Amino acid sequence: MIRHLIGLLVLLVAGLVYPWIFPSALTVGVTILLFAGWATAWDILGGWAGQVSLGHASFVGIGAYFVAIGATEYALAPWWSILMAIAVAALLSLAWGRLTFKLHGPYFTLSTIAIAEILRLIAINEDWLTGGATGVFIDWMPTPFGIDLFAREAQYYLALVFAVGVMATIIWISRSRFGYQLRAVREDENSAMAAGIDPTRTKLKAFMLSASLTAVGGGIYGMMLSFLEPHILFYLLLSVQIALTGIIGGRGTIWGPLVGAVLLVSAGEIFRTSFAEANLLIYGILILLVILFLPSGIIGEFNRRLTRRLYARRAQG
Amino acid sequence: MPDALKAEGITVRFGGVVAVDNVSLSLQPKGILGLIGPNGAGKTTLFNAVTGFVPMDSGKVRFFDRDVSSEPPYKRAQAGMGRTFQTERPFEELTVLENVLVSAFLKEPRRKDAEKLAMEMLKRVELDDRYDQPAGDLNLARRRRLELAKALAIQPRVLFLDEVMAGLNPPALREMIGLVRRLSQEGLAILMVEHIMEAIIELSDHVIVLASGQKIAEGTPQEVTSNTQVIEAYLGTE
Amino acid sequence: MAELVSLLQNLSNGLLIGGVYAMIGVGLTLIFGVMRTINFAHGDFVVMGMYTAFVFNMILGWDPYFSLLVALPAGFLMGVLLERVVLAPIVDKPHETSLLATLGISLIIGNALLLIFGGESKSVHVDYASMALSLGEVKISVILLIAGGVTALVIGGLYLLLHYTEFGRSIRATAENRLGAELVGINTRRIQGAVFGLGMMLAMTAGVALIPLLFATPTATGPILTLKAFVVIVLGGLGRVGAAVAGGLVLGMVEVMGAAYIASAYRDAYGLLFFLIILLFKPEGLFGRSVKRV
Ligand SMILES: Nc1ncnc2c1ncn2[C@@H]1O[C@H](COP(=O)(O)OP(=O)(O)OP(=O)(O)O)[C@@H](O)[C@H]1O
Ligand SMILES: [Mg+2]
Numbered sequence: 001m002i003r004h005l006i007g008l009l010v011l012l013v014a015g016l017v018y019p020w021i022f023p024s025a026l027t028v029g030v031t032i033l034l035f036a037g038w039a040t041a042w043d044i045l046g047g048w049a050g051q052v053s054l055g056h057a058s059f060v061g062i063g064a065y066f067v068a069i070g071a072t073e074y075a076l077a078p079w080w081s082i083l084m085a086i087a088v089a090a091l092l093s094l095a096w097g098r099l100t101f102k103l104h105g106p107y108f109t110l111s112t113i114a115i116a117e118i119l120r121l122i123a124i125n126e127d128w129l130t131g132g133a134t135g136v137f138i139d140w141m142p143t144p145f146g147i148d149l150f151a152r153e154a155q156y157y158l159a160l161v162f163a164v165g166v167m168a169t170i171i172w173i174s175r176s177r178f179g180y181q182l183r184a185v186r187e188d189e190n191s192a193m194a195a196g197i198d199p200t201r202t203k204l205k206a207f208m209l210s211a212s213l214t215a216v217g218g219g220i221y222g223m224m225l226s227f228l229e230p231h232i233l234f235y236l237l238l239s240v241q242i243a244l245t246g247i248i249g250g251r252g253t254i255w256g257p258l259v260g261a262v263l264l265v266s267a268g269e270i271f272r273t274s275f276a277e278a279n280l281l282i283y284g285i286l287i288l289l290v291i292l293f294l295p296s297g298i299i300g301e302f303n304r305r306l307t308r309r310l311y312a313r314r315a316q317g
Numbered sequence: 318m319p320d321a322l323k324a325e326g327i328t329v330r331f332g333g334v335v336a337v338d339n340v341s342l343s344l345q346p347k348g349i350l351g352l353i354g355p356n357g358a359g360k361t362t363l364f365n366a367v368t369g370f371v372p373m374d375s376g377k378v379r380f381f382d383r384d385v386s387s388e389p390p391y392k393r394a395q396a397g398m399g400r401t402f403q404t405e406r407p408f409e410e411l412t413v414l415e416n417v418l419v420s421a422f423l424k425e426p427r428r429k430d431a432e433k434l435a436m437e438m439l440k441r442v443e444l445d446d447r448y449d450q451p452a453g454d455l456n457l458a459r460r461r462r463l464e465l466a467k468a469l470a471i472q473p474r475v476l477f478l479d480e481v482m483a484g485l486n487p488p489a490l491r492e493m494i495g496l497v498r499r500l501s502q503e504g505l506a507i508l509m510v511e512h513i514m515e516a517i518i519e520l521s522d523h524v525i526v527l528a529s530g531q532k533i534a535e536g537t538p539q540e541v542t543s544n545t546q547v548i549e550a551y552l553g554t555e
Numbered sequence: 556m557a558e559l560v561s562l563l564q565n566l567s568n569g570l571l572i573g574g575v576y577a578m579i580g581v582g583l584t585l586i587f588g589v590m591r592t593i594n595f596a597h598g599d600f601v602v603m604g605m606y607t608a609f610v611f612n613m614i615l616g617w618d619p620y621f622s623l624l625v626a627l628p629a630g631f632l633m634g635v636l637l638e639r640v641v642l643a644p645i646v647d648k649p650h651e652t653s654l655l656a657t658l659g660i661s662l663i664i665g666n667a668l669l670l671i672f673g674g675e676s677k678s679v680h681v682d683y684a685s686m687a688l689s690l691g692e693v694k695i696s697v698i699l700l701i702a703g704g705v706t707a708l709v710i711g712g713l714y715l716l717l718h719y720t721e722f723g724r725s726i727r728a729t730a731e732n733r734l735g736a737e738l739v740g741i742n743t744r745r746i747q748g749a750v751f752g753l754g755m756m757l758a759m760t761a762g763v764a765l766i767p768l769l770f771a772t773p774t775a776t777g778p779i780l781t782l783k784a785f786v787v788i789v790l791g792g793l794g795r796v797g798a799a800v801a802g803g804l805v806l807g808m809v810e811v812m813g814a815a816y817i818a819s820a821y822r823d824a825y826g827l828l829f830f831l832i833i834l835l836f837k838p839e840g841l842f843g844r845s846v847k848r849v
Contacts, residue, residue, distance in 0.1 A: 052651050052654075052655075099831075099835065100835070102835070103834060103835070105649065105650045105651055106593045106650045106651055106654045107834060109651065109654060110593070110785055110789075110834070111831060111834055111835075113782060114782070114786075114827045114830050114831050114834075115831065117782065117823070117824075117827055118824050118827050118828060118831075121820070121821055121823060121824045122824075124820075125818075125820040125821065175428060176428065177422040177426050177428070177431070180415065180418055180419045180422055181419070181422070183408065183410070183411060183415075183419070184408055184419045187408040187409065187410060187411070188406050188408060190370060190390075190402070190406065191402070191406045191407075191408065191467075192391075192419070193370070193389070193390040193391040193394065194368075194390065194391075194394055194399075194400050194402070194420075194467070194468070194471075195391075195394060195419050195420040195422075195423060195467065195470075195471060196391050196394035196395040196420070196423040196471055197391055197419070197423075198389070198391045199391075236778055237774070237778075240658065240662070244655075244658075247655065252410075277669065277674060278666040278667075278669040278670045279666075280662050280665075280666050280774070281662065281663060281666035281667065281670070283659075283662055284658075284659045284660070284661070284662030284663035284666065285659070285663060286659075287655060287656070287658065287659035287662070288641060288656060288659040288660070288663070291645060291652060291655060291656045291659070292641070292644060292645070292656075295648070295652070304451075307412065307449070307451055308451065308454075310449065311412075311447075311449045311450045311451070314449065315446075315447075315450075
């Protein structure tokens with residue numbers, strides 16, 4: 001626990017000095033922080049509760065679109081739109097989970113793809129709702145305390161708050177009753193029920209929390225893009241990126257998704273010149289390597305070895 | 318005082334197989350009820366039906382003064398049915414302490430209290446020295462004890478034990494028998510499925526014999542073991 | 556009268572498109588039946604078939620179907636290789652693992668194609684592209700007809716293979732009961748490799764048949780086709796070849812009818828919606844016997 005809180009402090013400090021060291025790479029910074037937050041939020045459902053979703057782009061899209069439509073159509077400040085996006089994401093995931101949690105393993109995963117694709121088609125086709133396939137351009141943002149929310153720097157600090165907030169949430173969860181209920185359900189639903197845990201309810205709570213947090217990041221992403229296109233924001237490949245970031249870093253671990261985000265986003269940056277838009281190639285290669293050689297992910301494998309070593313040392317000495 | 322557990326006319330079918338056929342049983346508070354029968358007799362299925370893990374085709378289950386027949390298993394656990402699984406299923410990725418913690422959280426929502434309770438339960442089954450070992454690494458005898466600690470940590474009113482003695486070596490068996498007796502003396506009602514006659518005879522105050530899903534005899538351990546039908550049932554199938 | 560004509564027109568289009576879907580689905584269901592693997596890269600193999608046809612057409616001016624000479628052996632070899640290197644080591648892992656592994660393969664194929672060929676869509680023009688047979692007022696596209704014929708041929712061949720050869724019987728035995736198959740001396744690991752290779756061949760064939768009809772884009776087309784193939788095999792009932800054919804035809808119909816009579820923008824959504832409904836309420840598929848759920 002102390003270890004994790006120190007880690008969180010280090011993240012915060014590193015996040016605060018980053019703009020001073022890399023003032024020209026703020027966009028990369030925002031991307032890392034958003035992916036760290038999304039992958040961690042995804043992991044509440046995908047890792048801690050063991051339900052692999054490939055539909056989380058829907059919640060990114062909802063967050064981004066609420067901010068954009070709220071600002072352009074109703075002159076609504078992004079914090080209010082994000083609150084609404086949270087509510088909508090929570091309700092949507094509640095309905096979504098109620099419908100699909102009776103499916104297990106890969107069947108659940110397939111159903112998330114199908115639902116997310118349907119939502120994407122709705123976002124593309126329902127012009128009255130989303131502005132349709134041509135997209136929405138955010139032309140106005142409030143300036144609280146004189147801060148220009150269009151400035152990359154402001155967005156960077158918002159993303160930092162988001163990432164640190166999500167990390168703090170997962171640290172709290174890891175110690176709490178809820179966190180143990182999640183792990184129990186993931187490992188064995190029957191044993192979990194024998195301990196008095198309602199698996200469906202637990203998974204629903206995980207999904208709602210995961211979806212709401214993802215939507216918050218989506219709102220910040222919307223501000224960063226300022227031009228939103230439904231076929232990108234609701235796209236399967238964004239869902240895939242979020243999920244793989246969590247899995248490569250280590251499912252069900254506190255620091256795995258963050259490590260995954262740093263690794264994948266910076267690798268994407270480094271290879272951008274040679275791979276251009278094909279930078280998802282790295283995700284493909286890394287996920288294969290992880291599955292074959294580090295099945296619990298980078299941090300997951302590290303933690304396993306650490307647990308065994310600590311026990312062995314205590315048992316001997 | 319009502320019975321701790323009263324099951325009436327339980328029937329469970331799997332496709333064409335009638336695994337449990339119209340069986341009734343009752344358990345006194347503080348009593349130990351033994352459930353025996355040859356392999357495939359339907360003991361585990363009956364046990365699962367009573368605890369809610371297998372749907373019943375007909376029958377009723379009362380738990381103290383409450384009808385739990387249509388309640389899901391986790392509600393029955395919350396009401397105080399603590400159970401072990403015949404094929405034990407520890408949460409392999411968690412440590413021994415965390416395994417028990419999951420159950421302890423049911424009655425103790427605060428981490429500190431839950432941890433204390435879990436540690437106490439580990440002491441009871443003498444696993445406390447391994448609290449930080451990954452549960453997947455335990456050997457069979459210790460997995461059994463971990464199962465028991467998990468069931469105890471929900472602070473049950475009735476304990477359901479499915480063959481917790483099977484496969485233990487003689488000293489471990491003696492320990493387990495002693496432990497179950499102490500639990501009973503402390504006021505827990507216990508329903509135990511067991512093949513080991515030594516344990517049944519020593520512990521239970523009432524025994525039910527199942528064969529091919531039907532109750533073929535019941536009574537004190539002495540009555541049951543001298544019953545010719547029972548002897549036939551065992552010799553006939555094994 | 557005009558309504559009847561358009562209904563018949565839609566029916567025939569649905570049937571023919573469904574035939575192509577069936578060919579994609581058959582490979583996927585074969586793989587699922589034997590390996591219990593949900594092959595997420597299936598659509599990308601279809602796209603590879605499309606690109607193979609495209610390349611040989613561009614360089615040598617071959618008719619797409621001529622490139623099957625290369626596509627079939629190449630597909631088989633790649634399938635066998637992938638099975639050996641990636642899937643065989645994880646057979647005992649939870650089923651999600653193979654889904655994620657094949658997702659990785661899908662990303663690698665899609666992005667490799669993107670690197671090599673660039674992002675713009677590719678297609679092959681053939682002289683018979685715009686030809687149509689007229690049955691009264693109903694027009695039937697020749698390309699679709701050929702594709703339908705190829706599908707029928709391929710599926711017929713597959714049926715013969717599965718039911719009348721030793722190899723086919725081994726495949727069916729492995730799909731039915733793996734342990735049992737091993738006990739009677741079938742090398743199920745080899746069967747798995749061969750089945751994955753066979754599945755890839757079928758996918759590449761479908762790609763070749765599709766290229767005159769459909770644009771190929773490196774990263775986008777694959778996942779869409781994979782999703783359609785899933786819809787096909789879940790509709791029909793998992794793991795059975797005949798059911799996949801039925802599933803393909805149903806999907807073709809649902810899409811064409813939905814587009815014609817509800818709203819064409821949601822063409823892809825009808826199949827997905829239907830897919831969800833089946834998955835949730837009739838998981839053994841429309842035509843399936845009840846299968847043991849994984
Ligand atoms: N999930 C199931 N599906 C189908 N049949 C089942 C299932 N569970 C048990 N059975 C069948 O029901 C019958 C009773 O099995 P059960 O496990 O209850 O016996 P048991 O008395 O506990 O045996 P053992 O002493 O071996 O543990 C057996 O014929 C078994 O094959
Ligand atoms: Mg049993």
